Amino acid sequence: MKKTITLLVAGLFAVTSFTTLNAQDCKTKLSLFAENAKAKNYGEAETQLNELRKDCPTISSALYAYGERIYKNKIKTGTDKKAAAEELIQLYKDRIANVPAKTKKGDILGKIGTAMVDYKIGSVKSQYDVFDQAFKEDLANFTNPKSLYQYFELYYGMYTAGNQGVQLEDLIQKFEELTEKFESESERLAKTKNELIAKKDAGTELTSKEKRKEKIADTNIKAIAIFSGNMESLVEKVSTCETLIPLFRKNFDANRSNSLWLKRAAGRLDAKGCDEDPLFVELVEAVDALEPSANSKRYLSGIYERKGDVAKAEEYLRQSLSMETDPIKKARLLYKVATKAKKRGQKGKARKYYLEAVKNNPSLGGAYLNIARLYASSVNQCGNDEFSKRAGYWKAAEMARKAGQVDPSLKSIASRTVNSYMKSAPSKSDVFSKGYKGGESIPLNCWIGGSVRVPNL
Known part of the structure; x- marks a missing residue:
């Protein structure tokens, strides 16, 4: 009996030692794999990836993060992009299954859906279902602007096809749901941007981590502007x-x-x-x-x-x-009030509320751009002669310049607007013939009020 117990304990010890050894082997393999992936030795790394996925699928989320790099490179450089995309999709699915606690499901499902759409994998309905799962099961982490747009674009296609049971009221509801999602993401990013703007305004240099955070926010703000605009263009046809x-x-x-x-x-x-x-x-x-x-x-x-x-x-x-107490939401509200006033020709009222909107959300560049347009539309009312009237374009350009500085999504249009206004403003020879050298102040005798400074041309 004693001998039997001794053998049993010895056997258990052997199993425990074997398990520990396997775990250690997995960690060692993962470390070697990670080094190859970081060094972009993707051929060797892919072989290691396949072994790790077979033998150690639950070891770490890093396995799947580095694996993503490998398959994205394979898509970029390979000839059979669809096959590589299918491999990437399977990697994403394995990640959800094997390391759920370290996986943002909504984000990964969004990536699967986008890969399916981009590389024409599966039916429209199967593509839509992946996005719909992300939307319903993990909306908080379903944030990629392109994926959100593709989700709606597929639904719009199902509506226009007329054979998927999607009615106009369904389409409008989906549009409203996604509009609300885009707005909530915009609010979140605006808060991030405004915190960083305040820090820079206070003279504090951003850390490398904060600079990366700012860059990501800028990229996503621009993407939201593009894709929410594309979504609006789609629904405009039927709404x-x-x-x-x-x-x-x-x-x-x-x-x-x-x-x-x-x-x-x-x-x-x-x-x-x-x-x-x-x-x-x-x-x-x-x-x-x-x-x-x-x-x-x-x-x-x-x-x-x-x-x-x-x-x-x-x-x-x-x-x-x-x-409305939330500053970002209040800014949006003020912006809408201002825009209504602008459409009614109430220029002074519009500017007032646009400026209040910017106070609540300093990164709301659209407010500055609209003030610039208000100024440009009023130049003929704001001077005593041709020169002083056209000088109003300098003021308009100043506002348009601010729009591009605070809102990266408007940088291109703001730059074009500034160039347009500067071409309409007095030229260097006009300034010289008036006897100005730059820095002089010209009053704007109209609703705009104040003055504009002659630039150093």
């Missing part, structure tokens, strides 16, 4: 006042107690410029009665302004601005 009003009217009674539906419907009509229709008023009154918000008060302000009741319009606007 008009003529299609939306009957659609929302049909579903209004069934959704009178659904505040989310009411807010989205009112927001869509407002965005499309359908806010003069009686349905918009009904939607706004319904949502304000059910769940008052900064937006519902803003809508009411606009309604009463159109009725000519300035006092009531201003009261609702004050309520709207006082209800």
Whole structure:
């Protein structure tokens, strides 16, 4: 009996030692593999990757992170890109299965969906389903702007195909959901940018980690601007006042107690410029009665302004601005108020609210760009002669320049706008003939007020 127990213990010890040895072997192999991957010795690294995936699939998320580099390089340099993409997709799937605690599922599913779309793998429905899983199961980590756009683009294609059961109301709902997602990502990135801007303004140099953080934020801000704009362009074809009003009217009674539906419907009509229709008023009154918000008060302000009741319009606007406490959301609200005023030709009011928007969100370059356009549209009202009128373009260029400085997504358009305004402004010879040397101040005698400084041309 004693002998049997001794053999049993010895056997258990042997198993334990073997397991420990295997774990150590896995770590050693992983270390060698990582070094090859870092050194871009991808041929040797791929062989090691295959061994590790077979023998040590749960060892570390690093296995899959470095593996991603290998397959992305294979896609870039290889001849059979689709086959390499399929290998990459399987790697992503294995990562989800083998190291779930160290995997952002929404992000990885988004990468799978994008690879499927980019390399034409699977049906439209199977591609869509991967994105839909990311959206439903891990929205917080489903953030890549391109993947979010592809998700909607596929759904739009299913709608236009007419054989997938996607109705117009489904498409509009999906659009609103993704618009809200893009907005939340924009808010998150704006907060990151503003923290870094404040640090630089205080004279503190950014660390290498912060510089990388800023670069990532800039890249994603620009991508969101592009892909959310592309999404808007797609839905614009089928989302008009003529299609939306009957659609929302049909579903209004069934959704009178659904505040989310009411807010989205009112927001869509407002965005499309359908806010003069009686349905918009009904939607706004319904949502304000059910769940008052900064937006519902803003809508009411606009309604009463159109009725000519300035006092009531201003009261609702004050309520709207006082209800929104988050600075990034408040900036968006102020931007919308300013843009409405701009469309109505209320230039002074528009500038006021654009500047307030920038105070709340210093990286909101669109506000500066719109102020630049307001200035440029007013130059003929702002001078006593041709020179002083055209000098207003310097002021417009100054605002456009600020737009590109604070918002990377606007850098290109801001640069083109600055160049255009500088061409319209007085030339070097004009400045010389007036006897200016640069630095002199020219008053702007119009709604713009203040003055503009003659640049050193």
